[in-house]
Every structure is written in structure tokens, then in C-alpha cells.
Amino acid sequence: xxxxxxxxxxxxxxxxxxxxxxxxxxxxxxxxxxxxxxxxxxxxxxxxxxxxxxxxxxxxxxxxxxxxxxxxxxxxxxxxxxxxxxxxxxxxxxxxxxxxxxxxxxxxxxxxxxxxxxxxxxxxxxxxxxxxxxxxxxxxxxxxxxxxxxxxxxxxxxxxxxxxxxxxxxxxxxxxxxxxxxxxxxxxxxxxxxxxxxxxxxxxxxxxxxxxxxxxxxxxxxxxxxxxxxxxxxxxxxxxxxxxxxxxxxxxxxxxxxxxxxxxxxxxxxxxxxxxxxxxxxxxxxxxxxxxxxxxxxxxxxxxxxxxxxxxxxxxxxxxxxxxxxxxxxxxxxxxxxxxxxxxxxxxxxxxxxxxxxxxxxxxxxxxxxxxxxxxxxxxxxxxxxxxxxxxxxxxxxxxxxxxxxxxxxxxxxxxxxxxxxxxxxxxxxxxxxxxxxxxxxxxxxxxxxxxxxxxxxxxxxxxxxxxxxxxxxxxxxxxxxxxxxxxxxxxxxxxxxxxxxxxxxxxxxxxxxxxxxxxxxxxxxxxxxxxxxxxxxxxxxxxxxxxxxxxxxxxxxxxxxxxxxxxxxxxxxxxxxxxxxxxxxxxxxxxxxxxxxxxxxxxxxxxxxxxxxxxxxxxxxxxxxxxxxxxxxxxxxxxxxxxxxxxxxxxxxxxxxxxxxxxxxxxxxxxxxxxxxxxxxxxxxxxxxxxxxxxxxx
Amino acid sequence: xxxxxxxxxxxxxxxxxxxxxxxxxxxxxxxxxxxxxxxxxxxxxxxxxxxxxxxxxxxxxxxxxxxxxxxxxxxxxxxxxxxxxxxxxxxxxxxxxxxxxxxxxxxxxxxxxxxxxxxxxxxxxxxxxxxxxxxxxxxxxxxxxxxxxxxxxxxxxxx
Numbered sequence: 001x002x003x004x005x006x007x008x009x010x011x012x013x014x015x016x017x018x019x020x021x022x023x024x025x026x027x028x029x030x031x032x033x034x035x036x037x038x039x040x041x042x043x044x045x046x047x048x049x050x051x052x053x054x055x056x057x058x059x060x061x062x063x064x065x066x067x068x069x070x071x072x073x074x075x076x077x078x079x080x081x082x083x084x085x086x087x088x089x090x091x092x093x094x095x096x097x098x099x100x101x102x103x104x105x106x107x108x109x110x111x112x113x114x115x116x117x118x119x120x121x122x123x124x125x126x127x128x129x130x131x132x133x134x135x136x137x138x139x140x141x142x143x144x145x146x147x148x149x150x151x152x153x154x155x156x157x158x159x160x161x162x163x164x165x166x167x168x169x170x171x172x173x174x175x176x177x178x179x180x181x182x183x184x185x186x187x188x189x190x191x192x193x194x195x196x197x198x199x200x201x202x203x204x205x206x207x208x209x210x211x212x213x214x215x216x217x218x219x220x221x222x223x224x225x226x227x228x229x230x231x232x233x234x235x236x237x238x239x240x241x242x243x244x245x246x247x248x249x250x251x252x253x254x255x256x257x258x259x260x261x262x263x264x265x266x267x268x269x270x271x272x273x274x275x276x277x278x279x280x281x282x283x284x285x286x287x288x289x290x291x292x293x294x295x296x297x298x299x300x301x302x303x304x305x306x307x308x309x310x311x312x313x314x315x316x317x318x319x320x321x322x323x324x325x326x327x328x329x330x331x332x333x334x335x336x337x338x339x340x341x342x343x344x345x346x347x348x349x350x351x352x353x354x355x356x357x358x359x360x361x362x363x364x365x366x367x368x369x370x371x372x373x374x375x376x377x378x379x380x381x382x383x384x385x386x387x388x389x390x391x392x393x394x395x396x397x398x399x400x401x402x403x404x405x406x407x408x409x410x411x412x413x414x415x416x417x418x419x420x421x422x423x424x425x426x427x428x429x430x431x432x433x434x435x436x437x438x439x440x441x442x443x444x445x446x447x448x449x450x451x452x453x454x455x456x457x458x459x460x461x462x463x464x465x466x467x468x469x470x471x472x473x474x475x476x477x478x479x480x481x482x483x484x485x486x487x488x489x490x491x492x493x494x495x496x497x498x499x500x501x502x503x504x505x506x507x508x509x510x511x512x513x514x515x516x517x518x519x520x521x522x523x524x525x526x527x528x529x530x531x532x533x534x535x536x537x538x539x540x541x542x543x544x545x546x547x548x549x550x551x552x553x554x555x556x557x558x559x560x561x562x563x564x565x566x567x568x569x570x571x572x573x574x575x576x577x578x579x580x581x582x583x584x585x586x587x588x589x590x591x592x593x594x595x596x597x598x599x600x601x602x603x604x605x606x607x608x609x610x611x612x613x614x615x616x617x618x619x620x621x622x623x624x625x626x627x628x629x630x631x632x633x634x635x636x637x638x639x640x641x642x643x644x645x646x647x648x649x650x651x652x653x654x655x656x657x658x659x660x661x662x663x664x665x666x667x668x669x670x671x672x673x674x675x676x677x678x679x680x681x682x683x684x685x686x687x688x689x690x691x692x693x694x695x696x697x698x699x
Numbered sequence: 700x701x702x703x704x705x706x707x708x709x710x711x712x713x714x715x716x717x718x719x720x721x722x723x724x725x726x727x728x729x730x731x732x733x734x735x736x737x738x739x740x741x742x743x744x745x746x747x748x749x750x751x752x753x754x755x756x757x758x759x760x761x762x763x764x765x766x767x768x769x770x771x772x773x774x775x776x777x778x779x780x781x782x783x784x785x786x787x788x789x790x791x792x793x794x795x796x797x798x799x800x801x802x803x804x805x806x807x808x809x810x811x812x813x814x815x816x817x818x819x820x821x822x823x824x825x826x827x828x829x830x831x832x833x834x835x836x837x838x839x840x841x842x843x844x845x846x847x848x849x850x851x852x853x854x855x856x857x858x
Contacts, residue, residue, distance in 0.1 A: 037799070038798040038799025038800065038801075038836055039798065040798070164795075166792060166795070167795060169800075170791075170792060170795070170797060170800055171788070171792060173797070173799075173800035173801075173803065174735075174775065174778075174788055174791055174792075174797075174800065174803050174804065174807060175735050175775040175776055175778045175779060175784075175788060175804065175807070176734065176735055176775075176776065177734030177735050177737075177804075178800070179737075179800075179801060181734075181737065181738070181801075182728075182734035184732065184734075232718075232729075233725055233728075233729050234718065234721045234722070234725040234729075237725070237741070241741075295835055296799075296801075296835055297737075297739050297745055297747055297799075297801045297802045297833055297834065297835050298737060298738075298739060298747070298799075298801040299738070299739070299740075344799075345799075345801075346799050346801035346835075347798055347799030347801065347835050347836040348799075349835070376738070378741070379739065379740035379741060379742060379744075379745075595795050596795070599795060599798055599838065599841060600798075602837060602840060603798055603836045603837030603838060604837065605837065606837030606839060606840075607835070607836075607837050610837075628740060628742055628744060629740060629742070629744035629745055629833065630744060634833060634835065636830050636833070637826045637829045637830045637832070637834075637839055637842075637843070638826050638827070638830050640837075640839040640840065642840075643840060
């Protein structure tokens with residue numbers, strides 16, 4: 001295998017010793033900049049390192065990601081961790097192995113070609129020498145740069161990558177704790193934040209009666225930032241639960257000013273022009289989704305300690321380096337005096353409250369110098385006050401020619417931005433920064449650029465062979481609802497729209513939606529997953545439209561450059577939409593850990609199901625009301641269908657991230673199945689019981 | 700001076716100062732340094748805090764310490780030393796039942812409570828016991844398979 005271009009992570013951090021260390025006898029420390037979010041990335045990275053170094057995977061220690069010592073690999077997002085960090089660790093490990101064997105050869109006074117390695121022990125023509133990696137490690141120049149000149153192991157020789165490896169982090173989490181929430185520091189102060197109920201809310205009044213009820217709880221107020229601090233977590237928690245009775249917020253007219261919005265972007269693809277056909281059939285359909293909450297089971301948490309002029313923050317953020325940059329800015333500290341350490345958190349599906357909580361903790365720690373502080377968000381704040389996945393609409397206008405092929409296609413997307421992470425666009429983008437200074441709200445909002453896969457525009461280009469394709473993306477920034485990246489970003493609604501429209505178009509000409517898709521599809525790997533899922537599900541099944549039960553399908557390639565996934569859902573519609581079965585066929589290239597990949601795909605599918613039939617934030621007066629699990633329900637055990645997943649694997653193909661591939665296709669499959677079962681098209685997500693009833697009344 | 704509350708926790712006698720209405724969850728995590736049991740909502744809505752009290756799966760986020768006098772409490776920390784608990788832990792690891800794992804201690808305690816009284820639970824019985832637990836990562840399938848696997852292991856061991 002040859003590589004002409006080094007991965008970005010290696011370009012940024014070229015020194016070998018920044019990636020791999022053999023300082024501990026018998027152990028291999030691997031430094032990565034990608035963080036464990038519950039997706040199992042630490043295990044996959046360990047497998048890759050063990051494979052190249054030829055040591056047992058149990059010897060690998062994935063070092064906690066820390067701004068003081070880890071390579072900066074940006075945000076852990078976009079299903080790129082195996083592709084980017086995995087590729088970087090592979091090169092580093094291959095070069096480390098070569099350097100270690102070279103050092104051993106020098107000691108033995110022979111050529112390195114005669115040497116090999118089994119689990120760190122160095123062999124000479126297959127016989128163990130007295131040397132191992134650790135005994136020769138001191139001879140290696142760990143300051144050397146990674147060059148990609150050293151060949152990596154051929155895939156056919158893999159014995160660790162591609163096999164199931166248990167998650168090293170899971171046992172502790174089952175019965176001992178292992179999350180940031182579980183950290184103990186001596187003398188810790190517990191903190192709850194009384195958050196602004198809406199952006200630019202002014203803290204008008206604090207009732208002193210409240211304070212007197214809790215003499216052990218200190219109140220820290222800085223402008224519109226209000227924190228409760230004390231040694232006894234329960235007292236702080238209880239005072240916080242009562243806050244709304246004693247704190248008065250007010251709206252200051254004109255304090256909130258919407259950010260500028262760039263003009264709509266229009267992309268023309270293969271625009272031949274003049275294809276409008278006389279007598280053609282046309283579709284014009286608008287699809288939408290409501291905003292969606294991240295809804296982690298563990299509300300956001302952060303710890304911070306300001307001591308001797310240095311601030312340390314522990315966080316479950318997806319991007320500790322970007323977060324450090326904004327903490328430095330808000331706290332007006334030297335970057336060298338701020339250290340941000342990643343600690344495992346509850347499941348993370350995008351830019352949630354983690355970063356906000358980290359700044360909360362930093363602000364309080366600076367006021368209580370010398371004492372570690374722990375901020376714990378409430379359930380209501382986790383659902384209502386963190387960034388949310390934006391509402392979107394996507395309108396498809398399409399024409400069919402005389403033979404029933406798509407002759408023209410336009411997709412028009414309207415969405416709030418999908419990327420307002422810390423520092424993005426030059427703005428802080430942390431909620432407490434706005435509480436301290438309302439002028440910190442963004443003045444101009446951009447979305448994620450195409451080079452990063454796009455935000456609202458993600459998967460807006462259909463992968464079908466249409467002679468004409470136009471995509472129009474319009475950002476909306478009038479709302480004060482804080483929106484940012486949620487698993488798959490715009491791909492979720494765009495794929496739902498494209499795949500729903502494909503079903504609607506096929507119905508116009510009485511074609512089978514599967515055949516109709518295949519007839520517009522030349523991408524071989526896409527055809528393979530579609531054909532695979534049709535086989536698995538017994539497509540088209542035995543149900544006619546309007547019978548109350550049906551199969552529906554959806555397919556996409558995530559970001560149009562990631563993993564391919566085709567889904568078929570069996571859905572029953574009575575008083576509600578019930579998903580009874582799901583079949584998934586996936587091509588994610590080389591699979592590092594089959595069970596890990598499967599749980600990412602199936603987990604994504606179940607989350608997509610939950611979004612599709614249950615989830616939508618109801619915005620009231622441009623505010624998100626306080627929510628809990630009764631007012632924002634998610635899927636329960638009894639609502640999870642049987643799922644069958646098949647991977648199409650050609651090891652010659654490079655690994656593609658699996659974490660977000662299911663969101664669009666599964667949602668589309670459910671929507672198409674539900675619409676067929678009902679005999680009428682449902683275009684607005686979520687397909688809740690209330691929506692279904694009002695839809696039936698209208699139609 | 701506050702009175703003390705005496706109860707058994709994971710096989711040991713425990714005496715805790717009565718802090719009024721303090722829920723067991725906070726006492727476990729902060730006063731007893733047992734961190735497996737998690738705060739998820741404080742509202743009896745998610746199940747992350749479930750423990751076994753006197754043989755029943757209970758939400759520890761609302762169960763007052765003061766109401767525990769004479770009770771027998773088991774948390775996930777006790778699972779490795781118990782045959783049913785050990786079978787569950789092993790099955791969860793084998794099935795990779797979980798992604799982030801935050802919800803699992805509560806789920807394990809509900810499953811433990813079920814398997815303590817029911818040797819051959821049907822899938823429906825397992826689903827019904829776990830239906831008050833939320834999992835956001837979508838690990839439901841693996842979790843159900845793990846509980847079934849643990850039940851089968853225990854039956855084999857006692858055969």
C-alpha cells in the first residue's frame with residue numbers, strides 16, 4: 001500500500017513519540033485526539049495499533065485525551081475517527097515497529113530483515129532473542145517524524161483488525177462507574193446553574209427568602225449567570241429545583257438581535273437545461289422535521305479546578321482543543337495556563353450541553369480558587385437548554401419524462417445552521433458566555449462548509465443519475481433557538497425528502513419503488529446494498545397500499561462519500577406508527593471491529609426510529625419550554641423492533657465511519673412504509689400519534 | 700443532632716446520619732462513594748438510578764434514606780460477588796450490551812431483580828421489566844440478548 005499524502009493529523013503532529021510511547025514495561029501507550037463517546041472508538045484505535053505493532057491488543061493503553069499531551073485532531077465528529085485517527089495511528093505504529101526492529105538489529109549487529117516480532121518479543125529467524133520492544137525502546141529516536149515511507153501491514157495479514165474485540169472500558173462502567181459524573185476530587189464543591197430560560201433573558205430579581213432557606217448554599221451571580229454552590233450536593237440540587245419560584249427573568253426588548261444570514265446557495269449539477277417534457281408528470285412536495293434534542297441519558301457534567309494560576313477543566317466535550325480556546329477567551333487566561341481533559345461521558349450524538357457545562361465549571365472554579373467544582377446539569381436543562389438539531393424543510397420539485405424517468409430534479413432546503421460549536425465562525429458559542437455578556441451572541445452565522453460534508457446541505461445531492469439536478473440551500477437565523485450538530489446533520493431530512501420523493505414518483509407511474517431506484521442508479525456499491533436489503537426483507541412483501549401494514553425502503557451514501565446503507569422497514573399503522581421489523585444492508589469498507597460496527601449501525605437505526613415516530617421539540621414563543629422524559633418521550637424497549645443487519649465487505653476498500661449512516665435511510669424507510677400502510681403520504685416528521693390523528697382528519 | 704438510619708448495603712451493615720429527605724442516590728454517590736448508580740432525571744422517568752431494595756427494583760433518586768431503616772439494599776457494585784450478578788455482568792460483556800453504558804447499572808439491577816425470582820423469563824417478561832429504563836444509544840437488542848444469555852447460563856449452572 002502506498003500513500004502519497006499524510007493524514008491531516010500527522011501533518012499537524014508529525015513527531016512519532018507524540019503518538020506512541022513504550023515508557024511502561026510491557027505496555028504500549030497510544031495517544032489519539034479522538035475521544036470515546038460511547039461509540040467504541042478507543043477499542044478500534046487500540047486494535048489498529050496492536051495490529052501494526054504486532055502486540056496483543058490487551059497491551060495497548062489509550063491515553064485519555066488531554067490538551068497537555070494529546071495530538072490535536074479537531075472535533076470527534078462526522079464519522080471520521082476510524083478514517084482519520086485510525087489511519088494516523090496505523091502509520092505511527094508501523095513506523096514505531098520498524099524503528100524498534102532497527103534498534104534491535106543494531107544491538108544484535110545484524111540486518112533488520114532477519115527480525116520479526118510476536119507480542120513485543122523480538123525474534124531472529126523465528127527464534128526468540130533476549131530482546132523485546134521495551135529493552136530497545138531507549139535506542140529509538142522518538143523525535144523522528146512520521147513519513148509514511150514505512151509500509152503498513154497488508155490487509156490479508158490482519159489478525160486483530162476485523163475481529164471482535166471486547167470494549168476495555170465497559171466492565172468498569174457496568175458496576176463501578178467510569179464516567180465524568182463519577183469523578184471524585186478532594187474538597188469538591190457541587191454546583192447547579194440556574195440557566196436563562198431563553199437567550200438574552202435578563203435576571204431581574206432574586207428573592208432573598210430562597211437564599212435563607214438554604215444557608216449552606218452560596219449564590220454566585222455574574223450578570224445573567226447564576227450558580228448555586230455548596231458542599232452537599234443534595235442541598236444544592238434541592239435549592240435548584242425551587243429556583244423558578246424565586247428567580248424572575250425578563251425579556252429586554254431588542255436585546256436579542258438575529259445574526260446575519262448569508263444568501264441562499266444554489267448548486268447546479270449536470271445542468272443540461274431545456275429538459276422540460278410536454279405531458280410530463282410532475283411532483284412538488286415539501287418535507288419537514290421538527291427540531292430534535294440530543295437527549296443523553298446522563299445530563300451534562302463538568303469539573304474544574306483553579307489553583308496556582310492554572311485552570312484544569314474535565315469535560316465530555318467532542319472537541320477539547322476548540323473548547324480550551326474559548327475558555328481561554330472567556331476567562332482571559334494565557335492558553336498555557338488552561339488544560340482541558342476529556343473524560344468519558346454519557347452517550348454523545350453531536351454538539352450537546354457538554355461544552356456549555358465546561359464553561360459553567362470554569363466560571364465557578366475561578367471564583368472559588370483552590371476548590372475543585374463539579375457542575376451537574378438537570379434533566380430539564382439537558383433536554384431544553386443545550387444546542388438542538390434544527391428544524392428543516394426540503395422541497396422536491398421533479399419531472400418525469402414519457403418513459404417514466406426523472407428528467408429534472410430540484411431540492412430546496414431551508415434550515416437553521418447545523419454547526420455552532422465553540423469558536424465556530426469566530427464566536428464563543430457557549431451559553432454562559434452570553435449570560436455574562438449578551439453581546440457574545442453570534443453576529444453572522446455560517447453553516448458547515450462543503451469540505452466538511454456540509455450542514456443543512458449534507459446529502460442534499462441525490463446519488464441517482466438524474467440528467468438535471470439543482471440544489472438550493474437557504475440558512476435561517478431569525479430564531480433564537482440555539483442549533484448545532486446532531487448526528488448526521490442535514491442528511492437526516494434530506495435523505496428522508498429524496499427517498500420519499502422517489503417513492504412518490506414511482507407511485508405516479510405505477511412502478512415498484514425498488515425497481516424505480518435501481519433504474520436510476522449506476523453506483524455499484526449503492527446498488528449492492530439496495531439489492532442486499534431487498535433480498536433480506538423479501539421485498540416487496542405481501543401487503544398492498546392502505547392495508548395498515550407495509551414495507552418501505554430508503555438508501556443513501558452518508559455525506560455522499562462515506563458508508564452506504566439501505567434500509568427496509570416493516571411498519572404497522574393503526575392509532576400510531578409502529579415499526580415491527582428493520583433490515584439493514586451496509587457497506588462501510590474494511591470493518592475494524594464487526595460487533596462495534598454493528599452496534600453503531602443498529603444503535604443509529606433505533607435512534608432514527610425514535611426521531612421518526614416520537615421526537616420533535618415544540619417551540620413556544622421562540623423558546624423551548626422546560627422538558628422531561630414525559631414531555632419529550634424517546635423510544636422504549638417495547639417499541640424496538642427486531643433488526644437484521646448485513647455488511648457487504650470487501651477488505652480492499654478503506655474503512656468508512658458507521659455511526660451516522662443509518663439516520664437518513666432508516667427514517668425514509670419508516671416514512672415510506674407508514675405512508676404505504678396508510679395509503680396516503682406523510683411528509684412531516686415526527687410521525688407521532690397526534691400527527692397521525694390530525695393527518696387522518698385532514699385527509 | 701440528626702438520628703442515624705441503619706440498613707444493610709451490599710452485605711454490610713451501614714449506619715448513615717439522617718439528612719431528612721435526602722434520596723438514597725445522593726447518599727450512595729457522595730457519602731458512600733458508590734458511583735455505579737447514576738443520576739439521569741431525578742423524576743423516576745429513566746431508570747438510571749434503579750437499585751434493589753428488599754428484593755424489589757426501586758428508583759433511588761426519590762427513595763429517602765430515612766425510609767431505609769432495616770432494609771436490605773443491593774447496588775450494582777455487589778453484582779460481581781453474586782452468582783446472578785456475575786452471570787449478568789459476563790453476559791453483558793459477551794453480548795457487548797451497551798454503547799455508552801450510562802444506563803446499564805440501573806438496567807442490570809432490574810434484570811438482577813427479575814432473575815432472582817424468575818428462572819425462565821420470557822422475552823416479553825424481560826421487555827416488560829426493562830420498559831421503564833431508557834437507553835439513548837439504541838443498545839436495546841444487545842441488552843435483551845444479554846439478559847436472556849444470563850438466564851440460560853444460570854439454568855445450565857443449576858442443572
